Amino acid sequence: MRRSVTLLEVLLVLASFDEALWVIGDSSHCKQNSREIRPHSVTITEFGAVGDGITLNTKAFQNAIFYLQSFADKGGAQLFVPAGRWLTGSFDLISHLTLFLDKDAVIIGSTDSSDWPIVDPLPSYGRGRELPGGRHRSLIYGRNLTDVIITGDNGTVDGQGNVWWNWFRSETLNYTRPHLIELMNSTEVVISNLTFLNSPFWTIHPVYCSQVIVQNVTILAPLDSPNTDGIDPDSSDDVCIEDCYISTGDDLISIKSGWDEYGISYARPSSNIIIHRLAGETSSSGIAIGSEMSGGISEVSAEDLQFFNSNIGIRIKTTPGRGGYVRNIYISNVTMTDVKIAIRFTGQYGEHPDESYDPSALPIIDKITIKDVTGENIRQAGLLEGIEGDNFLNICLSNINFNVTSKSPWNCSYIMGYSNLVFPETCDPLREGIFPEHSSACYHLSNHLQRPSGQNRFTWLVPR
Numbered sequence: 001m002r003r004s005v006t007l008l009e010v011l012l013v014l015a016s017f018d019e020a021l022w023v024i025g026d027s028s029h030c031k032q033n034s035r036e037i038r039p040h041s042v043t044i045t046e047f048g049a050v051g052d053g054i055t056l057n058t059k060a061f062q063n064a065i066f067y068l069q070s071f072a073d074k075g076g077a078q079l080f081v082p083a084g085r086w087l088t089g090s091f092d093l094i095s096h097l098t099l100f101l102d103k104d105a106v107i108i109g110s111t112d113s114s115d116w117p118i119v120d121p122l123p124s125y126g127r128g129r130e131l132p133g134g135r136h137r138s139l140i141y142g143r144n145l146t147d148v149i150i151t152g153d154n155g156t157v158d159g160q161g162n163v164w165w166n167w168f169r170s171e172t173l174n175y176t177r178p179h180l181i182e183l184m185n186s187t188e189v190v191i192s193n194l195t196f197l198n199s200p201f202w203t204i205h206p207v208y209c210s211q212v213i214v215q216n217v218t219i220l221a222p223l224d225s226p227n228t229d230g231i232d233p234d235s236s237d238d239v240c241i242e243d244c245y246i247s248t249g250d251d252l253i254s255i256k257s258g259w260d261e262y263g264i265s266y267a268r269p270s271s272n273i274i275i276h277r278l279a280g281e282t283s284s285s286g287i288a289i290g291s292e293m294s295g296g297i298s299e300v301s302a303e304d305l306q307f308f309n310s311n312i313g314i315r316i317k318t319t320p321g322r323g324g325y326v327r328n329i330y331i332s333n334v335t336m337t338d339v340k341i342a343i344r345f346t347g348q349y350g351e352h353p354d355e356s357y358d359p360s361a362l363p364i365i366d367k368i369t370i371k372d373v374t375g376e377n378i379r380q381a382g383l384l385e386g387i388e389g390d391n392f393l394n395i396c397l398s399n400i401n402f403n404v405t406s407k408s409p410w411n412c413s414y415i416m417g418y419s420n421l422v423f424p425e426t427c428d429p430l431r432e433g434i435f436p437e438h439s440s441a442c443y444h445l446s447n448h449l450q451r452p453s454g455q456n457r458f459t460w461l462v463p464r
Helices: 007-016 018-023 058-071 162-169 260-266
Strands: 040-043 052-056 077-081 084-088 097-101 105-109 140-143 146-152 155-158 181-184 187-197 204-207 210-220 237-248 253-255 270-282 285-289 297-317 325-346 364-378 380-385 392-404 410-413 415-423
Touching: 040 058, 058 077, 058 084, 097 155, 181 187, 187 204, 204 210, 253 270, 253 297, 270 285, 285 325, 297 364, 325 392, 364 380, 380 392
Parallel strands: 040 077, 052 084, 077 097, 084 105, 097 146, 105 155, 140 181, 146 187, 155 187, 181 204, 187 210, 210 237, 237 270, 253 285, 270 297, 285 297, 297 325, 325 364, 325 380, 364 392, 380 410, 392 415
Antiparallel strands: none
16 A cells, blocks of 8 residues: 655655746736735744654644734734644634744644544535544634635645545544645635645645635645545635646545535535646546535636646536536646546536435536647547536537547537537537637636726735
């Protein structure tokens, strides 16, 4: 069984992909404008923490953050984590806080499950994602917060997920595995300039959040590690992800919004999500939407993506019973190498939280534009499967060129749309041309993430 990723392996991976450093670009779509330096700062060692990788420091983190709470209305505060290996269980963040990791600092998750307390299931899921009932709280956790920054000089957070993966495979868990970072019902969140290793489950999970930036992060886990998604915006809006390298055992980025009847009832969509300059490999999908999308997902722009050695490049996942919608999606400027299926839509994904879902709650999939995509050594260009009686509509493919090894490059059912300049030639339901008569049916996002005044949605980052 494969072991966890080590820091040495991180350095080797990053060195081997020096040519992929194009993802660290000068042009930012979610610029992290400089805030004023927090007027109050403490170091974790002031609260008795020991960075030997052996001493459990949960109380030190909790006490430090409790102390800093008194500065929340005085300009906020910073908790500095210096060089060392800081073993800890789950701890909570507070508003107006910066958690800053030195370049040689490693926060290490405890391998004792009792150090990860049980919390209630998300209301939009109705139960733990893996098991009925509650779920283990994430290593770094927060709820109902404003103005939270988790950053550093490329310090590291290591979840030591191998023990959790083993428990999952042996079916000895009583509750759903924890994330590495989860923030709930929070606004003005920045996660940047850090490396995240070996998450027990999904790595970064903003849920019911607004105004979130994830920028310049590296996320690594073994390709055979179960469900170690990279970044999962979930029932969240105004999210910007850019300049990230991710190599994990599940989707690099997966946009979600609740599960079947619980997501429909909670009715919190994911919308206005920008993704730029993402590179990585995965045993699953590079960018995925769903399968939990019952609250709706719309206005997504993903550009400048590079996927290699992966199972699927671009994927939409749903099923009867989900309800909700996926619409107004724009994905462009994508390069794929050694990918089994470049584009996959799945309308019969299955997986329901319980037997109470309504099988007649059919999802709406409409206005999906994928353009300017190239691929080398692609086994199959597209496997696009809608739902009988519930066609996926206005699927638009433009300027796509794949070097495909399969004799049947496209397989399509229950979809309708248009195409332009696609090679190999796409399937019959998409062969009608886009221009000029169908261009209005094909979604282009360039002007849709602007406020009416033209002001960028991420101006909340400007210092007050």
